[in-house]
Amino acid sequence: MTTLTDMTEAHTEVLTSYPPSADFAAAANATAALYDEAEADRLAFWAEQAHRLSWDTPFTEVLDWSQAPFAKWFVGGKLNVAYNCVDRHVEAGNGDRVAIHWEGEPVGDSRVLTYAQLKDEVCKAANALTELGLVAGDRVAIYMPMVPEAIVAMLACARLGVMHSVVFAGFSATALRARIEDAEAKLVITTDGQYRRGNAVSLKEAVDEAVKGQDCVQHVLVVRRTGIDVDWTDGRDLWWHEKVDAASTEHTPEAFDAEQPLFLLYTSGTTGKPKGIIHTSGGYLTQASYTHFNVFDIKTDTDIYWCTADIGWVTGHTYIVYGPLSNGATQVVYEGTPASPDEHRHFQVIEKYGVTIYYTAPTLIRTFMKWGREIAFAHDLSSLRLLGSVGEPINPEAWRWYRLVFGADATPIVDTWWQTETGAAMISPLPGVTDCKPGSAMRPLPGISAKIVDDDGNELQPSSDHGEHLTGYLVLDKPWPSMLRGIWGDPERFKETYWARFAEQGWYFAGDGARYGSDGEVWVLGRIDDVMNIAGHRISTAEVESALVGHAGVAEAAVVGASDDTTGQAICAFVILKAHHAEMSNEQMVDELRAEVAREISPIAKPREIHVVPELPKTRSGKIMRRLLRDVAEGRELGDTSTLVDPTVFEAIRAGKS
Numbered sequence: 001m002t003t004l005t006d007m008t009e010a011h012t013e014v015l016t017s018y019p020p021s022a023d024f025a026a027a028a029n030a031t032a033a034l035y036d037e038a039e040a041d042r043l044a045f046w047a048e049q050a051h052r053l054s055w056d057t058p059f060t061e062v063l064d065w066s067q068a069p070f071a072k073w074f075v076g077g078k079l080n081v082a083y084n085c086v087d088r089h090v091e092a093g094n095g096d097r098v099a100i101h102w103e104g105e106p107v108g109d110s111r112v113l114t115y116a117q118l119k120d121e122v123c124k125a126a127n128a129l130t131e132l133g134l135v136a137g138d139r140v141a142i143y144m145p146m147v148p149e150a151i152v153a154m155l156a157c158a159r160l161g162v163m164h165s166v167v168f169a170g171f172s173a174t175a176l177r178a179r180i181e182d183a184e185a186k187l188v189i190t191t192d193g194q195y196r197r198g199n200a201v202s203l204k205e206a207v208d209e210a211v212k213g214q215d216c217v218q219h220v221l222v223v224r225r226t227g228i229d230v231d232w233t234d235g236r237d238l239w240w241h242e243k244v245d246a247a248s249t250e251h252t253p254e255a256f257d258a259e260q261p262l263f264l265l266y267t268s269g270t271t272g273k274p275k276g277i278i279h280t281s282g283g284y285l286t287q288a289s290y291t292h293f294n295v296f297d298i299k300t301d302t303d304i305y306w307c308t309a310d311i312g313w314v315t316g317h318t319y320i321v322y323g324p325l326s327n328g329a330t331q332v333v334y335e336g337t338p339a340s341p342d343e344h345r346h347f348q349v350i351e352k353y354g355v356t357i358y359y360t361a362p363t364l365i366r367t368f369m370k371w372g373r374e375i376a377f378a379h380d381l382s383s384l385r386l387l388g389s390v391g392e393p394i395n396p397e398a399w400r401w402y403r404l405v406f407g408a409d410a411t412p413i414v415d416t417w418w419q420t421e422t423g424a425a426m427i428s429p430l431p432g433v434t435d436c437k438p439g440s441a442m443r444p445l446p447g448i449s450a451k452i453v454d455d456d457g458n459e460l461q462p463s464s465d466h467g468e469h470l471t472g473y474l475v476l477d478k479p480w481p482s483m484l485r486g487i488w489g490d491p492e493r494f495k496e497t498y499w500a501r502f503a504e505q506g507w508y509f510a511g512d513g514a515r516y517g518s519d520g521e522v523w524v525l526g527r528i529d530d531v532m533n534i535a536g537h538r539i540s541t542a543e544v545e546s547a548l549v550g551h552a553g554v555a556e557a558a559v560v561g562a563s564d565d566t567t568g569q570a571i572c573a574f575v576i577l578k579a580h581h582a583e584m585s586n587e588q589m590v591d592e593l594r595a596e597v598a599r600e601i602s603p604i605a606k607p608r609e610i611h612v613v614p615e616l617p618k619t620r621s622g623k624i625m626r627r628l629l630r631d632v633a634e635g636r637e638l639g640d641t642s643t644l645v646d647p648t649v650f651e652a653i654r655a656g657k658s
């Protein structure tokens with residue numbers, strides 16, 4: 001575990017703050033009055049936000065918290081999520097508005113989908129899914145690159161009350177298989193292949209491997225994206241262009257209960273087994289829509305919004321699919337990587353579409369910094385008026401660079417803190433209201449309540465600008481509409497993971513360390529559990545350890561996250577090899593192990609370093625002391641070694657590391 005003391009030492013505050021310009025503030029969707037309204041009557045405030053949506057049956061109660069920590073929001077209300085994201089905009093006369101400017105990875109490959117066209121596509125897909133026997137409550141796994149059909153597939157599921165479980169297309173067949181199995185998905189939707197830096201590579205192959213021998217999966221629906229050859233299982237496999245394109249564009253949406261499960265999204269926990277986070281309909285969509293409107297200041301007639309996330313992560317769910325579409329926004333969806341075909345691509349896309357709002361991750365900002373500002377300055381970025389950041393703490397230097405280079409040193413930056421579990425943004429500036437300090441997500445949004453507390457649940461005091469900063473645990477002390485409703489198939493783990501730490505107070509434990517700044521603003525410092533944050537991706541140490549020890553040559557493994565200039569953290573592994581594997585050189589073994597982790601989890605989980613060591617530092621009770629390994633990985637002086645069984649192991653580990 002990273003201790004709170006580690007964090008305190010690592011942190012220094014930068015004091016300059018950046019107020020919004022008068023022009024921005026004057027035209028902003030959100031004003032400071034939102035805080036007052038929420039403060040005056042929190043539940044009435046959320047009821048009002050829920051009225052951003054179209055309800056088929058009005059709700060009778062805002063929140064039922066009697067079964068805490070299992071919440072019910074907007075009790076008795078009924079709505080259809082896809083209707084809210086698509087149909088109602090067409091009915092309001094905005095069918096010709098562009099919903100998605102899709103930009104493929106190959107230059108020149110682009111598509112436009114208006115809201116009317118999106119509606120037709122979603123209806124066809126919903127009809128096709130119904131023909132395949134899917135009914136409300138079923139689960140569908142979606143394993144696709146960033147193509148429009150991925151969004152259509154998600155909305156088609158939502159329309160039918162079917163839960164989607166989107167699995168990042170960079171995950172391995174093994175990871176996909178585990179997620180399909182856990183959710184007992186009946187259908188997998190995928191593509192033949194995907195583009196990776198100009199090359200078409202297979203995706204369906206991984207699906208074939210993942211569904212082999214699985215009884216639950218009845219069909220695999222395949223979008224033709226690259227045209228590469230695929231193996232075909234007759235009866236099971238179906239082409240999207242045959243099945244969906246043949247279906248009718250007429251489909252009447254059914255209204256579902258506000259608590260109808262909407263999706264499952266797997267995220268790493270402190271054990272090797274990923275957790276299927278459950279989100280439901282009315283509360284989730286309310287907060288997605290409310291935050292997207294106020295935090296991103298979306299103006300549907302003039303803004304071109306671009307969130308660079310992948311739909312495989314929660315940011316893609318909330319701020320590509322449900323937030324923007326429920327608000328009727330026009331957005332850019334880009335299929336490829338930022339360096340495809342070269343480092344100019346994101347800037348070209350901003351220029352081409354006149355992007356006004358750009359939302360990305362600190363790791364990418366740091367990559368742009370490495371590439372150099374000349375690349376950005378070769379393009380006209382003057383359309384940008386608002387920038388966003390998510391996924392990990394943004395270091396003040398990257399924040400200032402982002403504002404200077406992307407935002408002409410003028411745009412507000414919204415640093416949004418949230419999690420897969422929270423469903424939508426929780427702590428963030430309001431762009432026309434908040435004076436921002438680079439690196440701080442500032443205050444909980446109106447309607448949201450968070451605290452930073454010590455081990456006993458006492459709230460910390462704001463830090464002074466000088467001297468020691470007190471670090472504590474970030475907790476959410478009041479329920480919120482888009483909160484997770486549980487972990488799929490494991491209510492006990494849900495209670496244990498999030499609600500046991502401060503059970504007495506009934507608070508949600510976020511797993512992040514944080515401190516207050518001098519104005520009472522929140523500085524989130526990072527995870528305090530055994531979850532690493534690699535380029536904004538949550539990966540648990542246990543997952544990587546279990547992939548490593550899954551290799552026949554490995555006796556024991558310990559994994560820690562060490563700081564990295566680009567990815568925030570990088571994976572650093574220490575392994576003890578079995579004696580009989582001596583015939584392979586350590587270098588060969590390390591290469592093989594890195595490949596093994598990529599195969600078992602994903603290339604994003606490949607350790608930056610693997611050190612072959614003779615022993616691991618353990619406490620007398622046998623627990624690996626990760627804190628000490630982190631010290632070694634980061635080249636620091638060793639912390640307290642007095643609880644170690646054998647303090648001399650470090651000489652050996654250091655020797656192995658060099």
Ligand code: WTA
Pocket residue numbers: 267313314315389390391392393394415416417418419420421441510511512524525526527533536537538
């Ligand atoms: C981290 C992503 C600091 C944090 C939406 C959290 C952040 C985890 C920020 C959730 C931020 C996310 N500042 N840290 N603005 N945003 N985090 O589930 O550690 O992929 O607990 O959700 O990312 O990651 P997840």
